[in-house]
Amino acid sequence: MNTCKNCATELKGRVDKKFCNSYCKSAYHYEANKNKKDSLFLDIDKQLKTNRRLLKSYNKSGYASINVDTLNAEGFNPNYFTHYWKNSKGDVYLFCYEYGFLKREINQKKKYILIIWQTHMEKKK
Numbered sequence: 001m002n003t004c005k006n007c008a009t010e011l012k013g014r015v016d017k018k019f020c021n022s023y024c025k026s027a028y029h030y031e032a033n034k035n036k037k038d039s040l041f042l043d044i045d046k047q048l049k050t051n052r053r054l055l056k057s058y059n060k061s062g063y064a065s066i067n068v069d070t071l072n073a074e075g076f077n078p079n080y081f082t083h084y085w086k087n088s089k090g091d092v093y094l095f096c097y098e099y100g101f102l103k104r105e106i107n108q109k110k111k112y113i114l115i116i117w118q119t120h121m122e123k124k125k
């Protein structure tokens with residue numbers, strides 16, 4: 001026996017029926033869509049926190065560099081960041097909360113330069 005996907009009432013009639021009425025149908029789709037949005041938020045939130053944790057663990061002194069591959073292999077994803085800061089040379093550091101990173105090639109090796117957010121950065125726009 002088929003049951004309604006929204007309220008689990010047994011369905012009579014057509015075998016391909018999924019809902020008992022249009023109310024159940026729209027309620028179900030509303031809920032499914034809401035959950036999808038929630039899960040996107042949770043995924044982004046999780047990735048940002050992973051990024052922050054990794055940047056923090058490799059940047060204990062406030063300034064450091066790390067191989068791009070090493071950090072990425074641990075789950076770092078540079079596409080997720082909270083804001084950015086441009087220094088006077090025009091380098092754009094991306095930040096995950098208070099931890100920043102800049103991709104650079106040093107001696108033919110791809111590196112992230114790691115910095116920590118400073119209050120003076122606030123003023124530059």
Ligand SMILES: [Zn+2]
Nearest residue numbers: 004007020024
């Ligand atoms: Zn129903």
